[in-house]
Structures are given as C-alpha cells and as structure tokens.
Amino acid sequence: MELWQLTATEIIKKIKDKEISVRESVTSALARSKDVNPKINAVVSSMGSNALVQADLLDKKIKDGDDIGILGGVPVTVKVNIDQAGYATTNGLKIQKDLIAKHNNPIVNNLEKAGAIIIGRTNTPAFSLRWFTRNTLHGNTLNPVNKNITPGGSSGGAAAAVAAGIGVVGHGTDIAGSIRYPAYACGVHGLRPSLGRVPAHNFSSSDRFIGGQLMAVSGPIARSIQDLRVSFTAMSKSDFNDPWYIPAPLVGEPRPKKVALCLSPDGMKVSTEVKNALIASAKLLEDAGWKVDEVDTPPLRQAMENQLILWMAEMKHGAEEAVVKENDPDANIVYHRLKELCPPVDLAVVMKVLQSRASLVRSWRLFLDEYPIMLCPVSGELPFDQHKDVTSDQNFESIIEAQMTQIGLPFVSLPGLTVSTGMVNDRPIGVQVVSNPYREDLLLDAGKVIGSTIKVVDPISNLKRGMFY
Numbered sequence: 001m002e003l004w005q006l007t008a009t010e011i012i013k014k015i016k017d018k019e020i021s022v023r024e025s026v027t028s029a030l031a032r033s034k035d036v037n038p039k040i041n042a043v044v045s046s047m048g049s050n051a052l053v054q055a056d057l058l059d060k061k062i063k064d065g066d067d068i069g070i071l072g073g074v075p076v077t078v079k080v081n082i083d084q085a086g087y088a089t090t091n092g093l094k095i096q097k098d099l100i101a102k103h104n105n106p107i108v109n110n111l112e113k114a115g116a117i118i119i120g121r122t123n124t125p126a127f128s129l130r131w132f133t134r135n136t137l138h139g140n141t142l143n144p145v146n147k148n149i150t151p152g153g154s155s156g157g158a159a160a161a162v163a164a165g166i167g168v169v170g171h172g173t174d175i176a177g178s179i180r181y182p183a184y185a186c187g188v189h190g191l192r193p194s195l196g197r198v199p200a201h202n203f204s205s206s207d208r209f210i211g212g213q214l215m216a217v218s219g220p221i222a223r224s225i226q227d228l229r230v231s232f233t234a235m236s237k238s239d240f241n242d243p244w245y246i247p248a249p250l251v252g253e254p255r256p257k258k259v260a261l262c263l264s265p266d267g268m269k270v271s272t273e274v275k276n277a278l279i280a281s282a283k284l285l286e287d288a289g290w291k292v293d294e295v296d297t298p299p300l301r302q303a304m305e306n307q308l309i310l311w312m313a314e315m316k317h318g319a320e321e322a323v324v325k326e327n328d329p330d331a332n333i334v335y336h337r338l339k340e341l342c343p344p345v346d347l348a349v350v351m352k353v354l355q356s357r358a359s360l361v362r363s364w365r366l367f368l369d370e371y372p373i374m375l376c377p378v379s380g381e382l383p384f385d386q387h388k389d390v391t392s393d394q395n396f397e398s399i400i401e402a403q404m405t406q407i408g409l410p411f412v413s414l415p416g417l418t419v420s421t422g423m424v425n426d427r428p429i430g431v432q433v434v435s436n437p438y439r440e441d442l443l444l445d446a447g448k449v450i451g452s453t454i455k456v457v458d459p460i461s462n463l464k465r466g467m468f469y
Contacts, residue, residue: 002028002032003020003024003025003028003029004028004029004031004032004075004165004166004168004456005165005455005456006168007168007222007223007224007226007227007453008071008074008168008169008222008224008226008227008230008231009224009226009227009230011025011073011074011168012070012071012072012073012074012230015062015068015072015073016072018062021055021059021062021073022055022056022058022059022062022068022072022073022117023052023055023056023059025055025073025074025075025117026051026052026054026055026073026075026117026119027052027055029075029119029165029166029167029168030046030048030051030052030075030119032164032165032166033046033048033119033120033161033166033167036144036164036165036166036458036459037120037161037164037166039142039144039459040141040142040143040144040151040160040164040459041123041138041139041140041141041142041157042077042122042123042141042144042151042156042157042158042160042161042164042166043077043119043120043121043122043123043157043161043166044080044120044121044122044123044138044139044157045080045087045088045120045121046119046120047087047118047119047120047121048119051075051117051118051119054112054117054118055073055117058072058073058115058117068115069113069114069115069116069234070114070115070230070233070234071111071114071115071116071169071230071231071234072114072115072116073115073117074115074116074117074168074169074231075116075117075119075167075168076111076116076117076118076119076167076168076169076170076171076231077118077119077120077121077122077157077158077161077162077166077167077169077170077171078107078108078111078118078121078122078170078171079121079122079124079154079155079157079158079170079171079172079173080092080121080122080123080124080138080157081124081128081154081173082105082107082108082171082173082200082202082218083101083103083104083105083108083202083203083204084101084104084105084108084118084121085101085102085103085104085108086100086101087100087101087121088100088101089101089202089204089205090137090138091124091126091127091128092123092124092125092126092127092128092135092137092138092154092328093126093127093135093137093322093326093328094136094137094326094328095322095325095326097137099204099205100204101202101203101204102203102204103203103204105200105201105202105203106199106200106201106239106241106242107171107198107199107200107218107235109239110198110199110234110235110236110237110239111171111234111235113234113237114234114237116169116231116234119166119167120161120166120167122155122157122158122160122161122170122171123135123138123139123141123156123157124153124154124155124156124157125153125154125156125330125331126326126328126330126331127319127322127323127326127328127331128153128154128173128175128178129154129331129334129335130153130154130330130331130334130389131150131152131153131154131177131178131181131185131384131389131399131403131406132150132151132152132153132156132330132384132386132387132388132389132390133150133151133152133153133154133156133157133160133182134330134387135328135330135331136328136329141156141157141160142160142386143156143160143163143185143186143383143386144160144163144164144186144457144458144459144462145163145186145187145426145427145428145457145462146426146427146462147386147462148385148386148426149185149383149384149385149386149426149427150185150383150384150385150386150387150388151182151185151186152178152181152182152183152184152185152186152383153178153181153182154173154178154182155170155171155172155173155174155178155179155182155190155221156182156185156186157170158170158171158172158182158221159172159182159183159185159186159188159190159221160182160186162186162188162221162222162223163186163187163188163223163454163456163457164456164457164458164459165456165457168222168223168227169220169221169222169227169231170220170221170222171218171219171220171221171235172190172218172219172220172221173200173216173217173218173219174192174216174217174218174219174410175212175215175216175217175410176215176307176311176403176406176407176410177378177379177403177405177406177407177410179191179192179219179220179221179418180192180378180406180416180417180418180432181378181379181403181406181418182221183221183418183420183430184378184379184383184418184420184428184429184430185383185384185428186428186457187420187423187428187430187454187457188221188222188223188420188454189221189222189223189224189225189228189417189418189419189420189430189447189451189454190219190220190221190222190228190417190418191219191220191221191228191232191415191416191417191418191440191443191444192217192219192410192415192416192417193217193218193219193232193235193236193415193440194217194248194413194414194415194437194438194439194440195214195215195217195244195413195437196242196244196245196246196248197217197236197246197248197415197438197440198217198218198219198232198235198236199236199237199238199239199240199241199242199245200216200217200218200242201239201241201242203241208314209313209314209317209318210310210314210354211307211310211311211313211314212314213244214357214411214413215307215310215410215411215413216410217410218235219232219235220232220235223453223454223455223456224453224454225419225444225447225448225451226448228417228444228447229444232440232444233250236250246438248438249438250440250441251441252438252439252441252442255372255439255442256291256372257289257290257291257372257373258290258291258292258293258370258371258372258373259282259285259290259291259292259293259371259373259374259375259446260293260295260297260367260370260371260373260374260375261278261279261282261292261293261294261295261375262294262295262296262297262374262375262376263275263278263279263294263376263377264296265296265297265300265376265377265404265405266296266297266298266299266300266301266404267301268300268301268377268380268401268402268404268405269380269401269402270377270380271380271381271382273382273424273429274377274378274379274380274381274382274429277421277422277429277430277431278375278376278377278431280421281375281419281421281431281450282375284449284450285373285375285446285449285450288449290373290446290449292375293371295371297367297374297376298360298363298364298366298367299360299363300404300405300408300409301404301408302356302360302408303360303407303408303409303411303412304400304404304407304408304411306353306356306357306360306411307407307408307410307411308338308341308342308400308407309342309343309345309349309350309353310350310353310411311338311342312338312339312342312345313345313349313350315335315338316345320335323335329390330387330390333389333390334389334390334396337389337393337396340393341397341400357411357412360411360412361412361413364412364414365436365437368414368434368435368436369436372435372436372439372442373433373434373435373442373443373446374433374434374435375431375432375433375446376405376431376432376434377405377431377432378405378406378418378430378431378432379402379403379405379406380401380402380403380404381398381402382424382427382429383427383428384399384402405432409434413437414434414435414436414437415434415435415437415438415439415440415443416432416433416434416443417432417433417434417440417443417444417446417447418430418431418432419431419432419433419447419450419451420451420454421450421451430451431450433446433447433450
C-alpha cells in the first residue's frame, strides 16, 4: 500500500513509531497529486517545495525529541477561499486573482500548529455559490468517482482531492452545505461544525454581513470518522480573531442514545434510494444500542426560505456589483435564478427574518434536546448530474428542493455530519447526522457506527471502466 492511501490516523502512528519520515509522507502525497490532479483539477495551487521544507523541519523536531502536534506529518489541503500568507485568496474569482494574503486565516495557523503539512489549495465555484465546482479562473473540477456527476460545491475541490488521495484531510467551508454536500457527492465523510467552534477570519477582506457571520463555518473532509475527529480537534484551537469563537469543550455530558429518524423532513421530497440508506443506517444505530423513533422535524422549509432571503439581501447590498464585474457565466445564472425565487427584500423583510430565527432556533434546540441525534438526508436526491443547476429553471428549482437540509440547518446554526454509506450504481450515497450546537462528539460517535473507512478512488481505473472519460 502506498503512503497516500493511508488515513491520517495511520500516517500519524507510522511517523510516531518511526516507520516512515514526514518527508516520505509528504513526498508520496505530492506524487499522487502530480499523477491524478491533471485529470480532476481539484488542486489549483500546489505548494510542493514549501511542503517539503516544512516536512524536513518536522523530521528535525522528531530527531530532537520535540512534539510535532496531533496531525504531525499529515498532508492536507485548504480551500482557495481562505487566507494563506503569500497566496491569492481567489474564491474562484478573476477579480481576486491578485488578492495576495499577508496573514494566515486562523484555520491555516491551527493546522500548521498541529503539524499538518499543507500541500495545495483546492478549487471552488465563483463566489463559492454553487453545489458544483467550476469557474473561469481555475476551471472545472471533476468528481474522481464519476465525471458525469458533480463533485459537489462549494468545497468540491477539497472533497475530490480527499477521495482521490491528494492529501488525507481537506479543509472546507459550509454556509449551505459546502462541506456536507461535496463529501456526499464524492463518497467521503464531512463535518460541518457548530457556529464559533472553528475560528476563522480572512484579513484580506472586510467582515461579512450578519447572514454570513451566523451561518458560515469551516471544517474537515476525510475518508474516516477518526480522521475527522482528530482534524476537527486541531482546527478548533482558540483564536479570538474570530469574534464568534467559543472555547466549548470537545466532549459534552452524556446524553440518552435517542435518534430521530426523519425520512422526509418538513415534507421535503426524498428519493427511495436516500430513504433506504437512512433506514439501513438507523438499523445500525439500533443494533449498537440506540433507540430510534421515526418522527418529523421542526420547521425546516421556513428556515431554508429565510436563509435564501438573507443571501439575496446581502448580495444585493454588497456583492451584486462584484457578480456583474466578474461576469462568471455560472454565477450569473445562479444569482439570477435565486433572485427570481426570493421576494423583494427590504429592511422590514430582513428584520422579520432575523426575528423569526429566534423561534426557529428555539424549536430546533428543544427537539434536539429530546432527540440528541437526528438522522436525515444530506440531499433528497443522489448526486446531481454535472452542472445540472445551470441547464434550466426547472432543474434549478428541483435542486433547491433537494437541498433543503443543506440550506435550512445552517440558518439555525446546527452542526451536521455527512457519513458516506456506499454506492447506488455509479453514484455515491450517504446520510446526515445532526445534533445540538457544540455536540460534534455525538455526531462523530454516531458516525463511527454508521460509516466505515473509505478507500481512495482511482480516476485511472474509473477511466478504464468508462465512468470517467
């Protein structure tokens, strides 16, 4: 087995036991990237030479008997929408191709403090606005499982890289599914942490408006639940440059092993294949001693609609001019269709949306106090055909419906975990686990029961099987 095929947990152990060096770990990951990235375009900025310098520094620390951190020697990627000193924070935009960061986002600092080696920066759609990953600056990212389906978005590059063995852990961001959906589409696992759990801040730009502040988070994508746990721990270290950061304990008090199985949350349209995956996952939890009740959720459609209204209010106030200036074909279509779906937005509408958020948060927290774990769809459908959202108004509206849990749950600031559970024909499938804020430990405990370690996907093998080219 090649080193790039190992999980982070396995790499950490081999380095600790001095079976391999950090340089060997990083060299293997860089070689894998060189072999397969040209086929999928997941990494759009490689930092091979710097990664090897950092690897040698860690190997020297090991030789000197120093601690190298809980992710010591693990090759990782970060998304191109966060600041990394010396690199452009493009967010998939031509208008930001020269926006060179002078300071690291706290996420970069925390990964490096934990001993992770950043080997590249991963692709995102323009403005990180879609569940597909293509832009006119960096190009199109393909799903290494199957080129005919989306790799997800906006962290499509991160999930595609992890699935293909380009780095062991990928950093992603999630305001409306941008961690959870790419993990689902690429057949890996992804954790959306609670608001304020993982500190983040881009020094290269101004602070976000209130919707982005309340809903946008960063978290890990990986091939094993244990890798999510350790990388999440590393990312969560204190940094008060993020004013929402809360130093909550990583493990909370024991809770009853009760699960709310929600097959069609708030009337959401859900395919038979997705429902079958949820029922099978619920059975695994039952076999492990959890009590499962099939119930409906608190209001979710209203949360989704309110999230969309805030998007439009914030884009109209601050980003519409940038959309026009960037003139990215996909972003133009998506923005136009979102405006058509949302009512006209003024101050009174925004105030009512924020007022309604309190009652929605209250309902959801009471629900998740009774059921500490909710099992629900990641998406109502199997992963979408590539770029389906820009083909017609009807397709766009069907995608919005299928993504209700992706859009609505962040509005009430809940953490969520995508657990990959296998394949349906040529498409990955998985389930979503949700808990109350700051109970990611419960998510990971349940995820460990449901999800096994995922093998690295080989795009070349998929090419030969006709699934790739």
